[in-house]
Amino acid sequence: MNGGLAVSAEGQSDGLTLLWKKDLDVSMQTYSKHHIDSLVHMENNSNMRFTKFYGHANPNMRNSSWEMLRRAGNSVQEDWxxxxxxNIILNNDDKECGRKKAQADMQDFKDVMDKLALVDIKTNRGWFTWVNNREGKNLVKEKLDRYMVSTNAINNLPFMETNVVR
Structure with missing residues (x-):
């Protein structure tokens, strides 16, 4: 990778990093400890917006993360x-074992996705992105990480998929 931006970690978070190959023309739009918003200039003279996101780990602070994502989304005119x-699951199918998540938290996430017209990109391999590394009945797995695409971009990116590698 020949280009990139790293935002330092805060507390126990790992920080954010966005890396790209040297032949890509990427310009930074905005960034913070919870996002890196970039514009990728494509070969066909079109642009694609790519936003790397880190939702607040504290559920009481997560609305500020959603608000930041809404602000970024309001400026997007490209495929996104x-x-x-x-740091939240979309529904209880995104979780294996452990206590159920608060329905209100999941609904807030769904509302943001709906408002911004974002849909999950198909996961081809793997599913759970976080594991608590315990054993037996104490083992909990969740899908906290995901990639989404704007509904207007689906036809332009029909073969996009993600893989979960652990």
């Missing part, structure tokens, strides 16, 4: 891909 660690 958003991906990263959202």
């Amino acid at each position: 891909v958003v991906g990263g660690d959202f």
